[in-house]
Amino acid sequence: MRIGDRDWRTVWMEGGVARMIEQRLLPHRFEIFDAVTHQDTARAIRDMIVRGAPAIGAAGAYGLTQVYREAPQGGGRVEFIERGYELLRATRPTAQNLFHALEYVRRAVEGEPAERQAEAALAAAVEFADRDAEACRMIGVHGAELIPDGATVLTHCNAGWLACVDWGTALAPIYAAHRAGKKIRVLADETRPRCQGANLTAWELMQEGVPVEIIADNAAGYFLRRGEVSLVITGTDRVAANGDVVNKIGTYEKAVLARENGVPFYVALPTSTIDPECPDGDSVTIEERDAEEVLCARGMDESGTMRTVRISPPGAKARNPAFDVTPANLVKALITERGIFEASPYGVAECLQAEK
Ligand code: MRU
Numbered sequence: 001m002r003i004g005d006r007d008w009r010t011v012w013m014e015g016g017v018a019r020m021i022e023q024r025l026l027p028h029r030f031e032i033f034d035a036v037t038h039q040d041t042a043r044a045i046r047d048m049i050v051r052g053a054p055a056i057g058a059a060g061a062y063g064l065t066q067v068y069r070e071a072p073q074g075g076g077r078v079e080f081i082e083r084g085y086e087l088l089r090a091t092r093p094t095a096q097n098l099f100h101a102l103e104y105v106r107r108a109v110e111g112e113p114a115e116r117q118a119e120a121a122l123a124a125a126v127e128f129a130d131r132d133a134e135a136c137r138m139i140g141v142h143g144a145e146l147i148p149d150g151a152t153v154l155t156h157c158n159a160g161w162l163a164c165v166d167w168g169t170a171l172a173p174i175y176a177a178h179r180a181g182k183k184i185r186v187l188a189d190e191t192r193p194r195c196q197g198a199n200l201t202a203w204e205l206m207q208e209g210v211p212v213e214i215i216a217d218n219a220a221g222y223f224l225r226r227g228e229v230s231l232v233i234t235g236t237d238r239v240a241a242n243g244d245v246v247n248k249i250g251t252y253e254k255a256v257l258a259r260e261n262g263v264p265f266y267v268a269l270p271t272s273t274i275d276p277e278c279p280d281g282d283s284v285t286i287e288e289r290d291a292e293e294v295l296c297a298r299g300m301d302e303s304g305t306m307r308t309v310r311i312s313p314p315g316a317k318a319r320n321p322a323f324d325v326t327p328a329n330l331v332k333a334l335i336t337e338r339g340i341f342e343a344s345p346y347g348v349a350e351c352l353q354a355e356k
Contacts, residue, residue, distance in 0.1 A: 001161040001175075003030065003207055009133070009165050010055045011062065013125065016069055018062040020050045023162060027203035028300040035059075038066035038084050045091040045098070048194070052163020053237040053273055054132050057097030061125035063088045064105045068118040077114060093285040094246060094323050095237040096275045097132075104128050129165045135270035135337035136167035143173025143233070143268055143335040149182040151230035154220060154258075156189045157248035158200035159235025159268065169235040169268040171205070173335065178210050186212040187229065189220055191248060193293040193320060220254055224261040232258045232265045233335070239267070239274045243328030243343035244281030249321050255330040267326075267343065268335040274348060281325030294318035 001008060011020040018035040024047070025031055033049050035041040041063035044050050050059045067084030071077045089102055108124030109117045147153065157163075159170035167175065178184055186205055191197035198214045205212040215223065223229050232254055238246040245251070245267050258265040278284055295312040312318070331343035338354040341347040 001166060001204070001208070009129070010052075010162055011050055011059045011165065012129070013062045013065065013122065016066065018044070018059060018066065020044060020055075020059060021162065022049055023051055023200065024049055025306065026162070027199055028304075028306070035063070035066075038063045038070060038088065041066060042087045042091050045088070051196070052158060053095035053097040053235065054136065054164035054169070054270055055162070056092060056095050057101035057272060058125070058129040058132055058165045060088050060091070060098045061101040061105050061128045064102055065118065065121040065125045068109065068121040071117075073114055092287060094287045095273075096239075096278075097237075097270075097272050100272045101125075101128055132164060132270060132272065133166035135272070136161075136164045136169060136172050138337035139169055139268050139270065139335055140167055140172030140176035142337070142339055143266070144176035144180060144182075146231065146264075146266060146333075146335070146340070147173055147177040147182060147184060148230065150184075151182070152185045152187060152228055154187045154189070154223065154229045154232045154254070155201060156197065156232075156234045156251050156254055157191045158196035158204075159233075160201055160204045162200050162204055163235060164270075168204075169270065169335075170233040171201070173233060173268065174205070174210060175208060178208065184210060186210060187220075187223060188212050188214050189217050189250065189254070190214055191250065192217055195298075196248070217250055221257045224257050224263055227261075229258075229261075229263050232263060234265075234267055236267050236269045236273055237323055238278065238284050239269060239334065239343075239348065240278040240280045240284065241276050241348055242280045242345050243331065243334070243348050245326040245328070245331055245343065246281050246284045246286070246323050247326065249324050252324040252326045252330075255326045259330050264332040265330060266333055266335055267331050271336055271338060271351060274352060276348070276352060281327065284323075284325070286324070287322040289320045289322050291318040291320050294320045
């Protein structure tokens with residue numbers, strides 16, 4: 001996507017270095033973080049320098065490429081690769097795209113002699129990232145049909161191009177509709193505690209010239225009840241075989257509010273987010289992050305320094321689940337690169353069998 005006069009991807013690889021937009025500094029500073037080793041890449045995923053299910057997947061694929069590059073050619077190679085694979089796999093537990101990407105690269109390398117493995121892994125990782133970008137572009141093509149001219153779209157967290165390699169999932173239909181000349185307005189939930197909506201969604205929509213207003217997380221019901229929202233679109237970190245959707249904490253309550261107010265609630269995803277082995281949303285491991293994220297707020301002060309400030313009593317305890325489960329029956333449809341599908345066991349199976 002375009003920032004100023006240049007097209008960017010969220011994550012890519014150059015000379016064995018996994019390069020990525022440093023998302024923790026946005027919207028204040030635009031910097032590129034260079035992950036030189038696979039340990040750096042693992043840390044970048046864990047610390048959310050790169051985040052969003054598809055972007056984590058692509059970063060994981062490049063990280064595994066680094067593992068094959070760094071592994072000794074002789075003794076200990078197999079063990080080194082296994083350790084690197086497990087390190088990357090353990091970075092974040094919820095997004096299916098990470099596991100999908102690691103398997104994708106590992107399968108491509110199978111059967112290759114040791115001296116060819118790094119090259120084969122890189123080719124697979126690049127292919128994975130390119131496919132993700134194309135899938136997201138197609139999500140935009142299909143999803144734009146669902147957005148009427150003049151619509152106000154509510155979205156939660158950041159499921160834009162920063163969360164993917166390019167285009168985004170929930171925001172791809174918005175970009176496609178906007179580029180086609182439809183007048184669209186976006187309400188972006190701020191998405192405490194990490195504020196991906198306020199920091200990232202607002203920033204990337206503004207880069208593209210899409211009108212956006214940030215709302216407090218607890219304001220969504222107000223706007224839905226007043227009839228000010230035409231439709232809701234979110235992304236997802238994992239879709240279970242029964243159509244349940246796991247996404248950023250707070251998604252479930254938006255879906256309940258949308259149902260209560262008769263507003264369609266859509267979920268956009270590349271098919272690499274579907275986990276057919278997972279029977280339902282309650283079987284997914286939900287990441288619980290550091291309580292400090294809830295107890296504090298982070299931003300830039302007037303001198304341009306990033307600061308964390310405490311917004312809770314010293315010694316207070318907090319809970320910080322990063323994701324929740326939205327039952328399939330609250331989801332109007334799944335928007336994928338293969339078309340629009342019902343959020344149900346039947347719809348998920350149909351999507352997985354659909355023409356690629
Ligand atoms: O914790 P994050 O920022 O990685 O969570 C991101 C989300 O929950 C997104 O909505 C999801 O990954 C879909 S991204 C296209």
